[in-house]
Amino acid sequence: MRRTRFDDWPCPIARATDLIGDWWTPLVMREAFSGRRRFEEFQSALDVPRAVLTTRLKRLCAEGMLDRVAYQQSPARYEYRLTDKGRAFWDVLAAMWRWGSDWMWPDHPQPPVVLKDRQTGRVIRPVVVDEETGERLDVRTIRVGRSPATTSAAG
Amino acid sequence: MRRTRFDDWPCPIARATDLIGDWWTPLVMREAFSGRRRFEEFQSALDVPRAVLTTRLKRLCAEGMLDRVAYQQSPARYEYRLTDKGRAFWDVLAAMWRWGSDWMWPDHPQPPVVLKDRQTGRVIRPVVVDEETGERLDVRTIRVGRSPATTSAAG
DNA sequence: GCCACTAAGTTCGCTAGTTGAACTGACATT
DNA sequence: AATGTCAGTTCAACTAGCGAACTTAGTGGC
Numbered sequence: 001m002r003r004t005r006f007d008d009w010p011c012p013i014a015r016a017t018d019l020i021g022d023w024w025t026p027l028v029m030r031e032a033f034s035g036r037r038r039f040e041e042f043q044s045a046l047d048v049p050r051a052v053l054t055t056r057l058k059r060l061c062a063e064g065m066l067d068r069v070a071y072q073q074s075p076a077r078y079e080y081r082l083t084d085k086g087r088a089f090w091d092v093l094a095a096m097w098r099w100g101s102d103w104m105w106p107d108h109p110q111p112p113v114v115l116k117d118r119q120t121g122r123v124i125r126p127v128v129v130d131e132e133t134g135e136r137l138d139v140r141t142i143r144v145g146r147s148p149a150t151t152s153a154a155g
Numbered sequence: 156m157r158r159t160r161f162d163d164w165p166c167p168i169a170r171a172t173d174l175i176g177d178w179w180t181p182l183v184m185r186e187a188f189s190g191r192r193r194f195e196e197f198q199s200a201l202d203v204p205r206a207v208l209t210t211r212l213k214r215l216c217a218e219g220m221l222d223r224v225a226y227q228q229s230p231a232r233y234e235y236r237l238t239d240k241g242r243a244f245w246d247v248l249a250a251m252w253r254w255g256s257d258w259m260w261p262d263h264p265q266p267p268v269v270l271k272d273r274q275t276g277r278v279i280r281p282v283v284v285d286e287e288t289g290e291r292l293d294v295r296t297i298r299v300g301r302s303p304a305t306t307s308a309a310g
Numbered sequence: 311g312c313c314a315c316t317a318a319g320t321t322c323g324c325t326a327g328t329t330g331a332a333c334t335g336a337c338a339t340t
Numbered sequence: 341a342a343t344g345t346c347a348g349t350t351c352a353a354c355t356a357g358c359g360a361a362c363t364t365a366g367t368g369g370c
Contacts, residue, residue, distance in 0.1 A: 194319070
């Protein structure tokens with residue numbers, strides 16, 4: 001049977017999971033952020049099975065994360081460019097980066113790579129905060145609630 | 156053949172992907188954050204196949220995200236509690252929440268749920284910022300670099 | 311004692327998804 | 341004509357996820 005789909009669940013995490021839960025997909029996005037655009041670039045950078053890469057790129061285009069653009073004719077050749085939606089996904093990867101760096105290196109104190117500012121070389125440490133207060137989130141004080149304005153005019 | 160594992164790749168995103176790329180896993184964590192602890196609670200809340208839930212809970216325990224604790228003897232019954240590592244994972248879910256809310260509701264302006272402060276009821280909008288400056292990340296100015304201090308004493 | 315019920319799983323037959331390797335098609339280069 | 345490049349497609353073997361039924365160890369009712 002088909003894998004249970006979450007893409008129509010009424011929860012943002014579920015819908016994001018539906019996308020991210022496709023094996024390889026976050027890594028394809030990571031490569032897109034590091035400037036890769038062509039099929040062969042993604043394939044050789046990740047050593048991902050070509051058939052899998054095909055389905056992932058198709059899905060990411062269908063979701064509006066990437067744009068498939070012809071960069072030459074005869075023979076037709078296409079490259080994949082980040083859209084605004086795809087670029088916005090960087091925040092999710094950054095949060096994964098931070099959490100992975102903090103918790104997924106049990107043996108060594110540090111992962112071998114860090115994020116840096118391109119100009120200054122300063123190490124960048126992503127954190128997730130509340131947009132209004134700028135303070136880190138505290139799980140214990142957060143709950144899930146209904147949207148304030150789901151319908152336009154309620155009696 | 157077996158799915159390619161990313162859990163020993165030298166990249167924080169890859170290692171995080173290995174975990175959350177397991178179908179259902181982020182949703183199991185979401186339920187853990189909303190206070191669920193028991194097998195039946197997770198199962199009925201998500202309607203996840205029981206065999207899948209078993210493997211997910213086992214993995215999350217092995218990764219140190221959850222703790223399996225007996226809450227009674229005869230018959231032995233266990234519940235699953237968030238560890239510090241699991242609690243830290245909230246940031247990743249929050250980033251997914253924000254991105255999903257912003258981009259995964261093409262038809263309607265808003266998802267039906269929001270995050271709120273438990274006391275004040277104020278809507279919380281997670282953002283990912285640089286810890287030092289407090290400013291949102293700009294993909295174009297970020298690059299991946301080697302860690303400053305991989306070994307303790309370098310000539 | 312016998313039956314129903316609960317919690318936390320396990321077992322099973324089926325099907326969808328992943329893997330590695332080989333292959334295709336359209337063109338360029340030697 | 342042979343080789344190379346790029347962007348895929350095809351294929352057989354295998355693995356993971358699916359729903360449903362079953363198990364184990366106990367409790368409560370009659």
